[in-house]
Amino acid sequence: SVCARTPYPALPCLSRKPARVHAMGGCSSSNSGSSMLPAGSAALVDRCRVYDDITETIGQTPIVKVNRLAPEGVHLYVKLEYFNPLSSVKDRLALAIVRDAEARSELKPGGTVVEATSGNTGIALAMVCAQRGYQFVAVMAASFSVERRKVMRALGAKVLVTPAALGGTGMVKKAEELAEAHGWFLARQFETEANAAFHKRTTGPEILAAFGSKGLALNYWVTGYGTGGTFAGAGEAIKEGSPDTKIVLSEPKGAPLVTSGKPQERKEVLGKFGAPAAGHPEWKPHPIQGWTPNFIPKVCEDGLAKKLHDEVVLVDGKDAMDTSMQLARKEGIFCGTSGGATVWAALEVCRKAAPGSTVLAMVPDTAERYLSTPLFAGVAAEMSEEECKIGKSTKTEVHTGA
Numbered sequence: 001s002v003c004a005r006t007p008y009p010a011l012p013c014l015s016r017k018p019a020r021v022h023a024m025g026g027c028s029s030s031n032s033g034s035s036m037l038p039a040g041s042a043a044l045v046d047r048c049r050v051y052d053d054i055t056e057t058i059g060q061t062p063i064v065k066v067n068r069l070a071p072e073g074v075h076l077y078v079k080l081e082y083f084n085p086l087s088s089v090k091d092r093l094a095l096a097i098v099r100d101a102e103a104r105s106e107l108k109p110g111g112t113v114v115e116a117t118s119g120n121t122g123i124a125l126a127m128v129c130a131q132r133g134y135q136f137v138a139v140m141a142a143s144f145s146v147e148r149r150k151v152m153r154a155l156g157a158k159v160l161v162t163p164a165a166l167g168g169t170g171m172v173k174k175a176e177e178l179a180e181a182h183g184w185f186l187a188r189q190f191e192t193e194a195n196a197a198f199h200k201r202t203t204g205p206e207i208l209a210a211f212g213s214k215g216l217a218l219n220y221w222v223t224g225y226g227t228g229g230t231f232a233g234a235g236e237a238i239k240e241g242s243p244d245t246k247i248v249l250s251e252p253k254g255a256p257l258v259t260s261g262k263p264q265e266r267k268e269v270l271g272k273f274g275a276p277a278a279g280h281p282e283w284k285p286h287p288i289q290g291w292t293p294n295f296i297p298k299v300c301e302d303g304l305a306k307k308l309h310d311e312v313v314l315v316d317g318k319d320a321m322d323t324s325m326q327l328a329r330k331e332g333i334f335c336g337t338s339g340g341a342t343v344w345a346a347l348e349v350c351r352k353a354a355p356g357s358t359v360l361a362m363v364p365d366t367a368e369r370y371l372s373t374p375l376f377a378g379v380a381a382e383m384s385e386e387e388c389k390i391g392k393s394t395k396t397e398v399h400t401g402a
Contacts, residue, residue: 054131058084058091059202063210063360068330069323069347073355075216076346078333078363079207086127086151088365089203093229094124096198097187098132107185112137114178115187116171118226118290119148120365125187126155137184139175141167144289145372168293169279176269189227190297191274196233203230204237207360220359222248222313222346224338225258226290228300230362235308246310250345252286253314257296258304264296274298287317287374290338290364313345320344321375324367336370339363 051057061083070076081089101107112135115125122138129136136157140149143164152159160178162171172190179186189195211218221238225231235247251258257280265277276295283294296304303309317337324340327333335343339362346361353359370376383391383400391398 054085055095055128058095060206063207064333066327066331066333066343069326069343071347071350074350074353075356075358076343076350077358077360078327078335078339078343078346079203079360080333080335080363082335082339082363082366084124086123087368088120088124089230089362090120090124090226090364091127092124092198092202093121093189093195093227094128096194097125097189097192098128098134100192100194101185101187107134109133111135112182112184113187114139114175114182114184115189116140116168116175117189118144118168118293119152119369120290121187121189121227122152122157122159123148123155126152126157130156137178139171139178141171143285145370147371148369167279167283169276169295172276176275180270186270188272188275189229190276190293190295190299191272192299195227195229195299196236196302199229199233200237201233204234204241207234207238208241211358211360216358218242218245218360219357220246220248220346220349220353222250222342222349222359222361224250224288224291224315224342224345224362224364225297225300226293226338226364227297228303230364232299232303232306232308235303236306239308247308248311248313248345248349249309250313250315250342251292252288252341253316254286255283255292255294256314257282257292258300259312259314264301266298288315288320288337288341289370289373290336291341313348315341315344317341323347324375325378328367333363334367335363336365336367337373337375339365340375 061079061081063077063079066076066078084091098107110133113125113129114137115121116139119140122140126136138152138157138159140159140161141164142161149159160174162174175186178184223231231249238245249258260282262281264280266273267275267277269275279294280296320337320341323344324335324337327335327340327343342361342363346359350359367375388400
């Protein structure tokens with residue numbers, strides 16, 4: 001890993017308190033005691049800390065080299081956002097939204113947050129709301145994986161499911177209706193300025209600091225978009241700190257909204273402009289969950305308007321899933337379909353990059369969010385013929401039934 005877990009001095013919500021590491025490997029909250037470290041174990045302090053609450057563990061996710069899938073002569077890395085406490089990049093967004101609402105007095109103690117979600121933002125908001133004592137209501141289209149609903153409910157959230165045919169705009173409309181009818185705080189992940197701003201203060205600087213600490217020039221940064229917060233926020237920080245870095249945006253081949261050049265219709269909701277007024281005409285259903293809802297989010301559009309990206313790469317759903325499985329089996333990197341899609345786009349970049357180039361791809365979440373989706377269609381639960389043969393090679397009986 002090239003991402004050291006050093007504190008953000010300007011970000012109290014993400015500050016890391018130094019920990020004391022005992023000879024047996026345990027941690028305490030004392031700032032002293034470095035003499036108690038066994039030889040060669042000082043680096044343990046960078047990974048083992050004591051925190052006051054779960055939200056303090058958000059961010060500073062590791063950057064890991066891809067060793068077996070990358071073309072020879074090009075250095076490919078991935079930033080593993082599933083190292084966040086609830087296993088996705090959306091943990092950053094949820095904390096940003098809630099902290100911003102608290103600062104603006106838009107969210108009162110014991111209040112209710114409502115939001116439309118494909119799952120990861122809802123899970124992250126459920127975590128932050130649970131930690132802070134708020135109620136959370138998620139609205140989710142039926143097309144998204146069942147395990148996401150269960151995780152949210154396990155965290156104490158209420159989950160309302162809208163028909164798959166209504167797409168992203170349908171779940172957004174339902175969340176808007178609920179906020180207006182009940183006076184709940186609408187998170188507005190697709191429009192809020194807090195989204196990109198948080199990534200500009202954290203994700204982008206993390207990347208620049210990590211590669212800078214190793215003396216590595218970052219030639220390409222590859223990302224997809226769901227809300228567009230990572231692209232718009234981290235992208236702006238990267239362009240400001242490393243102007244020569246090329247930013248590659250990726251989106252589904254079956255839903256080329258950005259590359260179509262067609263504008264997104266917008267409307268005002270509860271006094272704020274930017275929500276989608278209708279689905280985008282170029283959108284079609286695609287298997288890359290978390291990427292590209294059936295509209296271009298306002299946050300993403302703001303990044304596009306700043307001309308942050310140098311190129312757009314289209315990704316087929318099958319290629320995304322195949323790459324996700326290849327990352328698991330050849331690198332031990334267990335990521336979701338969106339991570340596979342981003343890495344597939346990064347591999348395309350690697351193939352045309354100059355020798356010695358460094359490429360970084362964002363990996364938004366874990367494959368465990370996709371167990372009931374087509375990503376795992378080829379992964380059996382029962383033993384295969386080969387496994388049964390191995391099992392029968394010694395005396396103890398193996399279970400071969402359902």
